[in-house]
Amino acid sequence: xxxxxxxxxxxxxxxxxxxxxxxxxxxxxxxxxxxxxxxxxxxxxxxxxxxxxxxxxxxxxxxxxxxxxxxxxxxxxxxxxxxxxxxxxxxxxxxxxxxxxxxxxxxxxxxxxxxxxxxxxxxxxxxxxxxxxxxxxxxxxxxxxxxxxxxxxxxxxxxxxxxxxxxxxxxxxxxxxxxxxxxxxxxxxxxxxxxxxxxxxxxxxxxxxxxxxxxxxxxxxxxxxxxxxxxxxxxxxxxxxxxxxxxxxxxxxxxxxxxxxxxxxxxxxxxxxxxxxxxxxxxxxxxxxxxxxxxxxxxxxxxxxxxxxxxxxxxxxxxxxxxxxxxxxxxxxxxxxxxxxxxxxxxxxxxxxxxxxxxxxxxxxxxxxxxxxxxx
Amino acid sequence: xxxxxxxxxxxxxxxxxxxxxxxxxxxxxxxxxxxxxxxxxxxxxxxxxxxxxxxxxxxxxxxxxxxxxxxxxxxxxxxxxxxxxxxxxxxxxxxxxxxxxxxxxxxxxxxxxxxxxxxxxxxxxxxxxxxxxxxxxxxxxxxxxxxxxxxxxxxxxxxxxxxxxxxxxxxxxxxxxxxxxx
Numbered sequence: 256x257x258x259x260x261x262x263x264x265x266x267x268x269x270x271x272x273x274x275x276x277x278x279x280x281x282x283x284x285x286x287x288x289x290x291x292x293x294x295x296x297x298x299x300x301x302x303x304x305x306x307x308x309x310x311x312x313x314x315x316x317x318x319x320x321x322x323x324x325x326x327x328x329x330x331x332x333x334x335x336x337x338x339x340x341x342x343x344x345x346x347x348x349x350x351x352x353x354x355x356x357x358x359x360x361x362x363x364x365x366x367x368x369x370x371x372x373x374x375x376x377x378x379x380x381x382x383x384x385x386x387x388x389x390x391x392x393x394x395x396x397x398x399x400x401x402x403x404x405x406x407x408x409x410x411x412x413x414x415x416x417x418x419x420x421x422x423x424x425x426x427x428x429x430x431x432x433x434x435x436x437x438x439x440x441x442x443x444x445x446x447x448x449x450x451x452x453x454x455x456x457x458x459x460x461x462x463x464x465x466x467x468x469x470x471x472x473x474x475x476x477x478x479x480x481x482x483x484x485x486x487x488x489x490x491x492x493x494x495x496x497x498x499x500x501x502x503x504x505x506x507x508x509x510x511x512x513x514x515x516x517x518x519x520x521x522x523x524x525x526x527x528x529x530x531x532x533x534x535x536x537x538x539x540x541x542x543x544x545x546x547x548x549x550x551x552x553x554x555x556x557x558x559x560x561x562x563x564x565x566x567x568x569x570x571x572x573x574x575x576x577x578x579x580x581x582x583x584x585x586x587x588x589x590x591x592x593x594x595x596x597x598x599x600x601x602x603x604x605x606x607x608x609x610x611x612x613x614x615x616x617x618x619x620x621x622x623x624x625x626x627x628x629x630x631x
Numbered sequence: 632x633x634x635x636x637x638x639x640x641x642x643x644x645x646x647x648x649x650x651x652x653x654x655x656x657x658x659x660x661x662x663x664x665x666x667x668x669x670x671x672x673x674x675x676x677x678x679x680x681x682x683x684x685x686x687x688x689x690x691x692x693x694x695x696x697x698x699x700x701x702x703x704x705x706x707x708x709x710x711x712x713x714x715x716x717x718x719x720x721x722x723x724x725x726x727x728x729x730x731x732x733x734x735x736x737x738x739x740x741x742x743x744x745x746x747x748x749x750x751x752x753x754x755x756x757x758x759x760x761x762x763x764x765x766x767x768x769x770x771x772x773x774x775x776x777x778x779x780x781x782x783x784x785x786x787x788x789x790x791x792x793x794x795x796x797x798x799x800x801x802x803x804x805x806x807x808x809x810x811x812x813x
Contacts, residue, residue: 261658262651262654262658262664262666431667432667433654433665434663434693435658435663435664538693541691541693542691548691617692617693619696620691620692
C-alpha cells in the first residue's frame, strides 16, 4: 500500500478534498452523521494556517461562511437534515448575493431530528427548493469515498467559478463507510474566483462580464461595496426597479443554465442497449449497479443512469435514452423525490416505477432486481 | 476472491478497530475493501458490529448480506449477529459465549488468554483477529501484522505482535479439541 492509498470514510475524504481545494474557512455546528467532517477539519485546518470556528448554531455557521467568503476565503460548512433546514435562509442569501461557498449535507433519516445514524436521501428536494425564491442550485451527489474526495474539490471549483453556493449531498452510508481511496500528492485545476481588473473607483460589484459572472473583490482589499439580500442593481444597492429585478434574476439563472455542459455530470453503466433504465444516485446507485449486473446475467437488458450532478437535473442526458426505453425504475431512499423529476422528463414515453424506502435502511440490490424482473 | 466478514462484541472491545485493521491489511494486498459499522445506541455498550467486505473485484453494495466469517465476543452479539447465516459460514466465538448447543462453532478462550497470558484484556480484539485469520486465511500473516502495527498506539507494538501470535496459537491448540468440525 503506497502512502497515498488509504482506507477512509466518506466524511474523511470530504475533508481531504476540501483541503486539496484550498479551504480557508470552515464555520459549522457538528451534527451526526456529518460530525467527522468538523472533527477532522478542526484538527487539520489550524496546521495549514486556515480558520475553523464552531459557531453557536447552524444559522450562524452559514452566516459565518458567507462573511468569510466575502473576504476572499474559500469557505465551507457541513451539516445534516435538521441543520440543513436552519441554513436555508442564509443559503438563499449566498445564492442571491453570489457569494461562493460549499454546503455539505450528509443526509440522515427525517423528518425533524428523525434517524440521526441512519441513511436517507430525503433532502433532495430540499436542496433544490429549500430556500425560498426562484433560485438556481448546483448540487452534487457522490456514490463512493473516492468520488466524495473529487466532488468536494469540484464543489469548491463550481462555487468559485459561478459565484454561487454549491451543495454536496452525501448520505450516511457514503459518509460513514470506509473504503479504498487514492489521494494524489497534487490536484490540478483548482479554481479560484475571478477578481476585478479595475481599481476600487470603477468597481461595480454586480456588473457581470460576458460570461454573466461579476468579478468579486475581497473585503479588506480596499474595495468597498454594499451586499444585500434585497434585489439589487450592479452597484449592489437595493432597487425596486422591475427592469433591473428582471435582469438580475434572469442572469442568475442563465449563468448556470448556459453552462450545463460544464456543470452536469452523469455516469452510465450498460445503457448502450438497455431497455430498462434504473436511475439511482449516492449509495443507492451502488445497489442499483449490482442489480443491473445481476439482471444482465439473467439476460435482461437493464442499465444504470446515475446523476452525479443532481441539480441541475441531467434532463438532456436522460432524454437521449428515451427512444430505446421500455421501463424506467427510480431507486431512492425516500418516498419519491427525484422520481418526480424523472417522470417530468420521461414525459409519459415509458412507465416510471419507484423502488422507494424511507425506513433508514439502504435499498438492497435484491429489492431493485425484484422490481426489474417484475416490470420487464 | 471475496470475503464478507462480520465482527461483533460489546462496545469498547475494539471491534471497529479490528475491522479497520483487517480492511487495511486487504488494501495492502491490492484488494478492495469496504468497512462499515453499526452506529447509534447499540454502538455504546450493548452489541457492537463491524462489517468488512474484501474482494479482488470492485465492491458495489457495501453491506454484508451473506457473511462467510462471523466473530462474536459476547453472548449478546452472538445472539444478534450470528443468526440466519449461510451453512458454510465460519463462526468463531469467545469461550464465554453461550452458543446454546449450536454446532459448527469454533469456541476459543480469546479474552481469557489475553488476560492471563498477556495481562492485557484490551488486546482481545487483536487476539481475535489472529485467530480469525488463522482459520479463514483472509490475508497473509505479514499483511495483518503490518496493518495492526500501523494502527495501534506507539509503544504497544510488541504487545500487539504477541496478541496476534496468541490468536494463531489458540487455533492450533483448540481447533481439534473444541469439537469444531467442518
